[in-house]
Amino acid sequence: MDASQPTPHCIQYYNTQPKVDLNDSSKYPFKEFVNGVEECLFINIFSPKLFFKNKGSSEDACNNCGANGCPVIVFLHGGAYQGTGANEYGGKYLMQTGKTVLVVVNSRVGVMGYMSTEDDVVPGNNGIKDIVKALHFIQENIHSFGGNPNSVTLAGTSSGSAIVHLMYFSSLTIDLFHRGICTSGTFLMPLAFQKNAKEKSKKVAAALGCPTKSSRRLVNCLKTKPAADIVLLTYLFKPHFFPSLPFTAFGPVQEPLSNNAFLTQNPYDMLVRGEFQSKPLIMSLVKKEGLFPAASYIASDEIMAEINNTWNAFAPHLLDYNFSVLPKERDAVSQEIRKFYFGEEEMSVQNGDKLVEMAGDRHFKADVARAVLHQAFQSYSYIYVSIFSYRGKHSVTESFSQTGNNYGACHGDDVAYIMNTRYLNPEETESDRDMMMRFVDMWTSFAYTGKPSFGYDVYWQSVSPFGLFFRRLNYLEIRSPYDFSQCSSYDHGNTAFWSNLPINEPANGRYS
Numbered sequence: 251m252d253a254s255q256p257t258p259h260c261i262q263y264y265n266t267q268p269k270v271d272l273n274d275s276s277k278y279p280f281k282e283f284v285n286g287v288e289e290c291l292f293i294n295i296f297s298p299k300l301f302f303k304n305k306g307s308s309e310d311a312c313n314n315c316g317a318n319g320c321p322v323i324v325f326l327h328g329g330a331y332q333g334t335g336a337n338e339y340g341g342k343y344l345m346q347t348g349k350t351v352l353v354v355v356n357s358r359v360g361v362m363g364y365m366s367t368e369d370d371v372v373p374g375n376n377g378i379k380d381i382v383k384a385l386h387f388i389q390e391n392i393h394s395f396g397g398n399p400n401s402v403t404l405a406g407t408s409s410g411s412a413i414v415h416l417m418y419f420s421s422l423t424i425d426l427f428h429r430g431i432c433t434s435g436t437f438l439m440p441l442a443f444q445k446n447a448k449e450k451s452k453k454v455a456a457a458l459g460c461p462t463k464s465s466r467r468l469v470n471c472l473k474t475k476p477a478a479d480i481v482l483l484t485y486l487f488k489p490h491f492f493p494s495l496p497f498t499a500f501g502p503v504q505e506p507l508s509n510n511a512f513l514t515q516n517p518y519d520m521l522v523r524g525e526f527q528s529k530p531l532i533m534s535l536v537k538k539e540g541l542f543p544a545a546s547y548i549a550s551d552e553i554m555a556e557i558n559n560t561w562n563a564f565a566p567h568l569l570d571y572n573f574s575v576l577p578k579e580r581d582a583v584s585q586e587i588r589k590f591y592f593g594e595e596e597m598s599v600q601n602g603d604k605l606v607e608m609a610g611d612r613h614f615k616a617d618v619a620r621a622v623l624h625q626a627f628q629s630y631s632y633i634y635v636s637i638f639s640y641r642g643k644h645s646v647t648e649s650f651s652q653t654g655n656n657y658g659a660c661h662g663d664d665v666a667y668i669m670n671t672r673y674l675n676p677e678e679t680e681s682d683r684d685m686m687m688r689f690v691d692m693w694t695s696f697a698y699t700g701k702p703s704f705g706y707d708v709y710w711q712s713v714s715p716f717g718l719f720f721r722r723l724n725y726l727e728i729r730s731p732y733d734f735s736q737c738s739s740y741d742h743g744n745t746a747f748w749s750n751l752p753i754n755e756p757a758n759g760r761y762s
């Protein structure tokens with residue numbers, strides 16, 4: 251094996267077309283939408299020992315961590331449990347300080363990682379169990395790469411962030427990590443838990459001619475089918491005229507009780523009862539999270555007009571309540587949401603920022619507020635929140651919108667300043683480079699002490715344990731490398747509005 255080369259993605263469904271006709275297969279080139287491989291369970295390790303040695307330095311010159319080794323940061327990729335992989339991220343920025351070891355984990359995604367028959371045949375969460383296995387490997391072997399197994403920080407973005415958050419609630423991970431960094435994701439967000447898992451498994455099986463009444467026979471039959479054929483059937487769960495919606499068909503589930511189960515209880519109930527690992531946590535958001543996916547729409551008059559005219563059909567997919575609001579109530583809920591954000595206005599490019607706010611509140615902001623306020627009340631470890639509103643020279647929105655329009659800081663922008671991603675280069679301007687160094691300082695200091703620094707001149711107040719009673723969320727807003735301040739919000743992400751809608755998501759703490 252050549253360990254100097256990037257590892258391949260796990261096999262996954264991929265779709266970037268803005269609009270297709272699912273009733274005419276000639277317009278939908280299925281085979282182009284599966285990539286990756288089955289043999290994909292790798293981890294990428296970035297060690298300052300190797301980094302500086304490759305630059306001509308001696309090992310002693312770069313060993314800044316002491317006899318126990320460097321703190322370890324384990325990063326989990328995003329992609330809505332459906333796509334991307336470890337080789338989208340690198341360790342260049344973190345390695346420059348010589349103070350941490352970075353591990354980026356590949357894990358199974360989509361139907362291969364999260365299919366569940368909701369019984370002991372396929373209980374689910376295989377993708378997360380891949381990560382738990384990687385954490386065991388790190389405990390046993392990371393010292394060989396200069397890392398300290400007794401100082402492991404889990405970090406993740408988007409769905410990877412939700413997995414990091416779930417790690418606090420599993421008995422399988424008690425001794426495997428010591429603190430967490432969640433960027434743009436919590437287990438309370440709508441996509442965090444799979445809905446109708448058993449029915450989806452049956453639908454996949456039926457489409458391939460497999461029996462569906464017996465879980466054992468269903469699985470045995472699927473094992474005879476090519477993996478690409480199984481993964482391709484993800485399209486069955488994306489029937490809307492925007493095939494990127496819903497974001498994901500498969501994800502984590504609550505499992506039947508067993509020794510190998512990752513999660514056997516409702517995590518929201520565990521949160522409220524204080525039944526989680528009390529460890530330091532950073533929970534970060536981007537100012538305009540809803541630019542994912544709204545940036546794909548708000549640059550087009552045609553698309554915004556179509557959304558406006560088909561709102562009742564579109565909204566349950568965009569806002570992920572197609573399975574969690576009763577069919578007879580969906581139109582009323584859709585109209586209530588529209589009125590709250592748009593009033594009597596027609597949806598258009600001119601007021602597309604309201605669609606951005608709506609999507610950001612539903613998918614990220616309201617649930618982060620609920621999660622950290624409950625967790626801070628029950629935890630004896632500090633929890634810190636940040637909001638990233640800096641828009642550098644480039645943004646992920648350029649890819650989403652296919653324009654150079656400056657819509658502000660987008661979902662995924664912040665991670666580029668720490669993980670030297672393939673999709674965004676923060677090295678072209680002095681301001682971007684300074685932001686990158688701020689992020690390196692923040693993650694490194696947190697990995698060492700459990701208390702983040704954003705520079706010596708920054709006061710970062712943790713979330714108050716009594717914030718739950720006043721709905722007050724303390725956070726650090728990061729506007730630029732030179733402009734940041736401590737702020738508070740009393741209804742972050744319009745939490746009260748979303749909490750009062752008849753959305754039934756028990757794992758997310760919503761009951762209709």
